[in-house]
Amino acid sequence: MKWITRERPKIDRLACPWLIRRFIDPEAEFLFVPESDVLSVASRLEAIAFDVPGAEYTHYERFCTFDYILKKHQLTDPALYRMAPIIRGADTDDHSLASQSPGLWAISAGLAFNITDDQALLAQGFILYDALYTWASQLYQQKHIQTPAEKLLLEIYHTYLDHQKKTKVPDWVHELRHLIDNNLDATLTLQELAEHVKVNPSYLSREFSRYFENASFTEYLQQQRIDKALYLLRSSSYSLSEIAYLTGFSDQSHFTRVFKKYMDVTPSQFRKKQAQT
Secondary structure (H helix, E strand, O other), X not given: OEEEEEOXXXXXXXXXXXXXXXXXXXXXXXXXXXXXXXXXXXXXXXXXXXXXXXXXEOOEOOEOHHHHHHHHOOOOOHHHHHHHHHHHHHHHOOOOOOOOHHHHHHHHHHHHHHOOOHHHHHHHHHHHHHHHHHHHHHHOOOOXXXXXXXXXXXXXXXXXHHHHHHOOOOHHHHHHHHHHHOOOOOOOOHHHHHHHHOOOHHHHHHHHHHHOOOOOHHHHHHHHHHHHHHHHHHHOOOOHHHHHHHOOOOOHHHHHHHHHHHHOOOHHHHHHHHHHO
């Protein structure tokens, strides 16, 4: 059976062919074409389109195409379900899903950058996912062997982390984080936020960085706005001026200036680059 998807595969578009070839159709053939041509070429060649809008085999809810194939074909191998959140986290940029997700994203991005031929890239992807499957089926409980000195350092580090976890975080920190995250499109001042959480403004200014990633109020607020802007640039069709408004910047020019400071590219350059991947 022929399967077809967008050219320049990464993450899901490498993982899905591996899953199909290894567990569903050993003779499957995979084609890569420009995104705008996927559905029309699929129809002409009687191929199955995947990982594109409008196809049956694609993202759904918070899950990616790899998850859909597991569900659709009722695959039950536990190793595949250990792999799924790693792949989903890397593909959806939610690295909180699995500690291995950032590494998978980095390796996949590097492969795609180094290899310009999509079929050659797919072949390397199969090697990558064969290795990940071996880990998920046989080695996932195995720890990396460390020297006594390394073990001692790790013990000290984990003792420190345990101490940090036991340090009680004041209630006002949770309330303040919620206020900021849900009002990024508004004009926020430390004075007003201090009144909301009933904390002295001077104390809040002094203690803020302790609970907010070692950043000042202004630095943290800008970073959260940039994070929201990144999400909107990736997932919405809002114009840059609309995104600037939704993320609390005074205008598109201010948004562009701050975005470039953090990302080294303008919002329009970032969106264009995303469209090409």
